[in-house]
Amino acid sequence: MKAIVEYTDYRKFIQDYYDERKRDSALTWREFAQKAGFASAIFLKYVCEGKKNLSISAAGSVADAMGLVGFERTYFVLMVMYAHAKGDEAKMAAFEKCCALARAHKVRVLGSEEFDYYRSWKNPLIRELAPHMPGAMPSEMARACRPKISTAEVAETLDFLEDANLLKKDQEGNYVQTDKSISMGSVEAVPLAARDLQRQMGELAVRAINFPLAERSMSGVVLGLTQESYERVKKELLECRRRIIAIATESNKTQRVYRLNLQLFPLSEDLDVANDALKNKEERNDKKRV
Template identity: 70%
Template sequence: MKEIIEYTDYRKFIQDYYDERKRCSAFSWHAFAQKAGFSSDVYLKYVCEGKKNLSIASAGSVATAMGLVGFEYDYFILMVSYAHAKSDTAKRAAFEERCALAQAHKIRVLGNEEFDYFKSWKNSVIRELAPHMPGAKPLEMAKACRQKISAAEVSETLDFLVKAKLLKKDRSGNYQQTDKAIVMGSVDAVPVAARELQRQMGEFAIQSLDLPLSERMMSGYTLGLTRRAYERIRKETEDYFRRVVAIATEDDETERVYRLNVQLFPMSERLGKKNEDKKGR
């Protein structure tokens, strides 16, 4: 499913959301309507078909039911406002506000042509750090990193990020992000580099176990799953990451650079007998 800022029609967005959930689970219009607080099982289906409209009040309930937060929630409301504005002035205002929101929260998806970005943790960390250290020299940025990196490596990383148009330099020599967030495209598009970055970040996660509990959050579950359950969990995780990115891009300021890892991987071979899903901690 595309990022929400690529949509202009709220009906199309709802339909795509439903179709994607339906592919991965037993999701139904009935379940969707209940979650959004509608008494009619087919109301949202009729909305997608253009037979019914959403009010601004009900738009908020639908956005929440779809798990939208932050700017994604606001963007969805603006799509509904634009679609049902009763005057040209109101329509223009909703359109301009929606465009401004999309521009402010532009998310860049990196793929094969920019695979070098995924080769090292230094690129993502320095990209987040540099814009929030105006006037800082490479050595100062190096000292701000918890992982070992030299001033020369910081300079090299900054040069790469500017060349790749992931950072830009203003007239004062300070760095600004060209996009508020970067997400990885299909891992198949950047297989080697993506695996290497994930390996590095996994090692850093192990090292972070020595940090105080107030500075890191970790938990894990051992689960017995069917393939269907696995696909549902993977979809829920993708939705979760989307919501995290939306929350992270709400603020223009940064106090600290974090890394969020979520892993789901097999701990046994595939069993011949199909068992019911089980879980244990």
């Protein structure tokens, strides 16, 4: 069975624990439930199947039934709290607690580096900037950033990127990227952090409106689309992004670091639904008049 810090889904952890114990000692769901203090023999089976939820108050009893102690017991309870968290901020806060607990015990949570990477716009900026400023000190990199960030923030970001194996130093002591691109990963909290990064980048775009026209390119159009045409436009944007990345990677030289936002979002509700509601309202009024 995998280490507990390789899980973020408590249901999956319970299921894997049960499957392993069933192979080794013929554990039954009834025995497992009784050991955890549940009257229903199949409650934990339903929990693993997503039919029932394990309450935070009962998480400790289940952890005890699985023989978890110390930080592993606490980590299991935090996984249950993470599952109960409502909204992006609460989810990210619960995941951060899991990561902090793991770091305190010198272990790594699966997806924690990706999660931390997407938490701040400074990480992708420095990851692109540092390899193209050979020999530069953090203070010199800080002065090259726009908007400005402190020397301490650059140094902290560089340390994180090295620890996460997103940057490394070559034989001359210059930074190089370990990979050309970064995968978002499959841990649920990582896309949540990525959405927060998109929000941060959107805020930077608003501030960039004041840049000289020669240094920025901003345009937009309001469109009326069907669902089919929306899917076609979205596909076209993905293809455009792929071509732009190809252009950017043609040369190993970088003169400036840019952020490109591709955004397509609704400014109205579904008009078919709205018109159907309007039509139904008119029909009801006609009946009343009759």
